[in-house]
Amino acid sequence: MTDHVHDPAAPSAVDPRGLAVTWWGHSSMTIDLPTVQVATDPLLSGQLYHLRRATAPPPPSAAVADVVLVSHLHHDHLHLPSLDRFDRDVPVVVPRGAPRVVRGLDRRRLVEVAPGDSVDVAGVRIDVLPAHHSGRRSVLERGGAVPALGFRFSDGAASCWYPGDTGMRVGFSDIGPVDLAAVPIGGWGPTLGDEHLDPEEAVAALGQVGARWALAVHYGTYWPLWMRRLRPGNHRRLFVSPPQRFRQAVAASGLDVVPLTPVFGERVVLTPAGTA
Numbered sequence: 001m002t003d004h005v006h007d008p009a010a011p012s013a014v015d016p017r018g019l020a021v022t023w024w025g026h027s028s029m030t031i032d033l034p035t036v037q038v039a040t041d042p043l044l045s046g047q048l049y050h051l052r053r054a055t056a057p058p059p060p061s062a063a064v065a066d067v068v069l070v071s072h073l074h075h076d077h078l079h080l081p082s083l084d085r086f087d088r089d090v091p092v093v094v095p096r097g098a099p100r101v102v103r104g105l106d107r108r109r110l111v112e113v114a115p116g117d118s119v120d121v122a123g124v125r126i127d128v129l130p131a132h133h134s135g136r137r138s139v140l141e142r143g144g145a146v147p148a149l150g151f152r153f154s155d156g157a158a159s160c161w162y163p164g165d166t167g168m169r170v171g172f173s174d175i176g177p178v179d180l181a182a183v184p185i186g187g188w189g190p191t192l193g194d195e196h197l198d199p200e201e202a203v204a205a206l207g208q209v210g211a212r213w214a215l216a217v218h219y220g221t222y223w224p225l226w227m228r229r230l231r232p233g234n235h236r237r238l239f240v241s242p243p244q245r246f247r248q249a250v251a252a253s254g255l256d257v258v259p260l261t262p263v264f265g266e267r268v269v270l271t272p273a274g275t276a
């Protein structure tokens with residue numbers, strides 16, 4: 001693990017001293033708010049069904065947090081073996097109704113929420129957002145009544161936005177500016193559909209929300225074994241090029257946001273200019 005300091009262009013904004021983020025691949029990250037550690041959608045395994053991880057699985061520190069946020073029931077976001085690596089006492093925020101659909105989830109300490117809810121968990125104020133995305137566990141399984149979620153959260157010192165998986169059909173303009181946004185920019189293919197964001201859409205969403213730093217997630221981590229060989233064009237478009245396209249789209253947008261595309265496991269310290 002290495003620490004890298006990114007100085008944003010706008011030193012006059014609020015000082016979220018102590019804010020840092022570590023991307024573990026896909027939509028799994030640890031966000032160090034100044035006073036609380038938050039983990040999102042932990043998927044820490046080397047493989048998931050037919051999908052293979054591009055790197056070694058994350059270290060044990062990936063399963064350390066004060067609260068875990070789970071955005072929806074898809075297997076690449078709600079992964080019980082990964083959740084079970086966290087201490088049994090760590091609260092897990094899940095879509096309302098999730099334990100009815102996912103057997104074994106009720107052994108965790110759950111906080112069930114729905115869009116529109118605001119809850120305080122482990123010192124974090126969590127505003128629960130809607131997502132334009134399927135709430136089902138999979139196409140073959142039940143779960144139609146369980147919503148897919150996004151989150152805006154803050155410990156009072158720094159704020160974050162993580163939309164989960166979503167398409168653009170949900171408006172983002174009422175979320176309000178945050179210090180750190182974590183936006184999905186890809187997938188595991190072969191197509192993205194209208195329930196995900198590509199890099200350009202992610203930047204359009206960022207423009208609606210407003211953020212000082214934007215971490216790209218949900219790309220380049222897991223892919224089907226056959227894709228690299230049989231569909232090299234798709235592999236490049238969905239797994240290799242998204243971070244570069246994301247940076248280009250941010251630059252073209254004129255937004256005052258610092259794009260973050262760290263390598264797996266790199267802890268990025270977000271420090272306003274002049275305070276490092």
Ligand SMILES: [Zn+2]
Pocket residue numbers: 072074077133165
């Ligand atoms: Zn999904």
